[in-house]
Amino acid sequence: MPSASNGVDRRIWAHPILEFKRGKKVKFYFEGKEVEGYENESIAIALYASGIDILSWTPQGRPRGAFCMIGKCSSCFMVVNGVPNTRTCREPVREGLQVFRQRGLPSIPEVREEGESPEEEVLETDVLIIGGGPAGLSAALKAAEYGLNVLLVEDHFRLGGQLVKQTHKFFGSKELFGGLRGFQIAEMLADKVLNNENIKVLTETIAYGVFRDGWVGLASKNKHYRVRAKTMIFATGAHENYLAFPGNDLPGVMGAGGAQTLMNEYGVRPGNNALVVGAGNVGLIIAYQLLQAGVNVKGIVEIMPQIGGWAVHAAKVRRYGIPIFTRHTIKRVWGKDRVEGATIVQVDENFQPIPGTEKDIECDLVLLAVGLTPDASLLAQTGAKMAWVSELGGLVAYRTKYMETTVPGVFIAGDVKGIEEATVAMLEGQIAALSAVIKVKGEIPKAVEEREKLVKILDEYRQSPLLARVREGIKKVLLTEGECYE
């Protein structure tokens, strides 16, 4: 049987920070050829590790590869055991799977045979939490601590959200897990949640719709749930922004987070020579992490006249010789089936390219770290009043300082309420949970007091001069409790 990998193995076997716990070897088939993966890997990860760059072709025949790797962008849609449009970045590898690439739109699958109709279950809960990242996990633990019955829904097969791929140590204070690495915080929170008897966890389950009278529909592969929740906390996070330039869909152009999933969650080297677009904290941190994964970083381009992230993060990458090109943008990438290089160009005061300043950079990886957009589409179904706030990354809900939206009993926490970072998400998760506790059980003095304390900590945390933009954004959608219920 020919192998698809031709001996290619992009897996990282030694890393300064991470130990990759790979499960048993699993054999599956990629277009008839045998491929090896490991238990706990997803199909797209195992294919990428084996040197497969093209995961699908558009109807126009353009190749598409890994982009977001967290089930949001649709670049990794493949036919798996006859089921088209399977998000292979999130689908675990299993022995004997038959995986095929899609050329253009796939055919609609055959109607299922009888007896396969999914099971149904009705669940009642004090609080339904949608999203199992830092905000959702913190909310679940706090709500459970006060005796609420919690239902936590996560669409990935593991908990932790984007924390699982953060290898850097977090800022903050000791009490807020500062000093620990992101994945260590994720492990700790997930472990506590999974061992808490007040919390029921549904992974690989999607909350697909909000209905009248507090009903929410959930779908997993073989089961349909109708949930009646007294309160809801939306902790649905965000997705990465694209950037428009010729060739931006070529395999090798990836979201910075997509590359983090590859190298930090699964231990797969995303490329050999990288160019990072965006010098915010994400861009600066990813450049450092690429270096740790053994990837050569050719530079970071930033369209603004200054870096967007903390100076200490910039200092970290500069020490190892990574250049930062401020007032520069990416003009195009080139390559046949994968990125082979990129052209960057300087911009003027109005962010327009200055002809003649182009510079070609040979690279096989271009990472976009150009911001995030809140994932608020499900939240919008509740009827919560929303506004477009550019400082917060897009469409977000009006809220009180207790994280309640204009729909009573519907709370928000984390990036869905505006893009910040994980420490803030964990604080907001707890605040939202305490608000849910107060809604369900009344004004328990301990809960009220703890909530005030957390609101104060969050406020202090945001006082840094560099967070002025976020503070401005929040002001635009912050309501008093009186205004909220009008």
Added chain:
Amino acid sequence: MNKEIPPYRVNGIIPLEVIKELGLLPPEERLKKGPVVLIECPERIPCNICVSACPYGAISMNSITDIPKVDWNKCVGCATCVALCPGLAIFVIDLSQEDKGYVTVPHEFLPAPKKGEEVTLLGKDGRTLGTGKVVRVFERNKTYVVTVEVPKELVFEVRAIWVGKK
């Protein structure tokens, strides 16, 4: 909007003058006495890990978004904060010897540096500044803390090491 941008926010290089202005440069007399902390943290990051990290209570802040303040008499240059600072922004320098200087830096790359080994010295802009001998290594939560012997005039320059050629 067009306030003056500090150069370190353009090039990522935090110069000694900025550190001095923040009151983070150890006084001359203290430098002569032995190893002492040098915190290169110019922005008010919401973080106080160095305060809780210091076993001697030498670092303080009034609020979480303050610039750290060092009590030069309490700091012994133990480098615990070098290991724990999430921004990898803390170093220990030693100018107390006649002919040699020492710099302690965080290091999070493979292979792990070893005592006695000659390593490449890197400046704030990644430039190679020659080689130096590793005199001490310890590890805390996957961050190696490495002390290297360097020419005295390079104590304020060397900010990273690389095992092998860079």
